[in-house]
Amino acid sequence: EAATENHVWAERYDRELTDIFEIQDEVTQAIVGALPARLEAADIERIKRKPPQEMAAYDYVLRSKILHHVGTPEANTEALDSLNKAIELDPEYAQAYAWKACTLRQAVLREFTDDPDIASAQRIENAKKALALDE
Numbered sequence: 001e002a003a004t005e006n007h008v009w010a011e012r013y014d015r016e017l018t019d020i021f022e023i024q025d026e027v028t029q030a031i032v033g034a035l036p037a038r039l040e041a042a043d044i045e046r047i048k049r050k051p052p053q054e055m056a057a058y059d060y061v062l063r064s065k066i067l068h069h070v071g072t073p074e075a076n077t078e079a080l081d082s083l084n085k086a087i088e089l090d091p092e093y094a095q096a097y098a099w100k101a102c103t104l105r106q107a108v109l110r111e112f113t114d115d116p117d118i119a120s121a122q123r124i125e126n127a128k129k130a131l132a133l134d135e
Contacts, residue, residue, distance in 0.1 A: 053090050060086035061096050068103050073112040079103045097130035 060082040067079035080103055086096040104123035106112070113119040 053092060057086040057090035057093050057096060060089070061093070061099055064099055064103065068099070068106060071106070071110070073110075076103060076107050076110070076112045080107075092133055094130045094133035097126045097133065101127035101130060 064079040064082040064086070067075040067082065080100065083096055083100040083103060086093060087100070090096065101123045104113075104119050104126065108116045108119045108123065
C-alpha cells in the first residue's frame with residue numbers, strides 16, 4: 001500500500017521454468033484474483049471512519065452487501081440498484097462507491113454483464129471516487 005508503505009499482499013511462486021509465458025499468466029491471474037479482496041480488507045478501516053450523512057444510505061449499502069454475497073445475476077443487479085439509491089441519498093458516502101466497485105467487479109468476473117468493458121470502467125471510476133471521498 002503506497003500511502004503507508006506496508007505490504008498488503010505477497011505470495012511465493014516456485015515453478016519449473018519451462019514456459020515463462022504460462023508462468024506469467026498464472027501469476028497475473030493469481031494477482032488479479034487476490035488483490036482486490038486484500039485491498040478491500042486493508043482499506044475497510046479507512047472507509048469506516050467516514051459514516052454516512054443519511055442513515056437510509058447505510059441501509060441500502062447493508063442490503064447490497066447481502067445481495068452481493070448471494071452471487072447470482074439477479075442479486076447482483078439488485079445490489080447495484082441499492083448502491084445507486086445509497087449514492088443518490090448520500091453522494092459523499094465512500095462505502096457506497098467502494099461496494100459498487102466491488103459489485104461491478106463481480107458482474108464482470110461472473111459474466112453477469114453484457115458489456116464488461118463499460119462495467120470495468122465504472123468499477124475503476126467508483127473505486128477512485130471512494131478513495132477520493134475517504135481522504
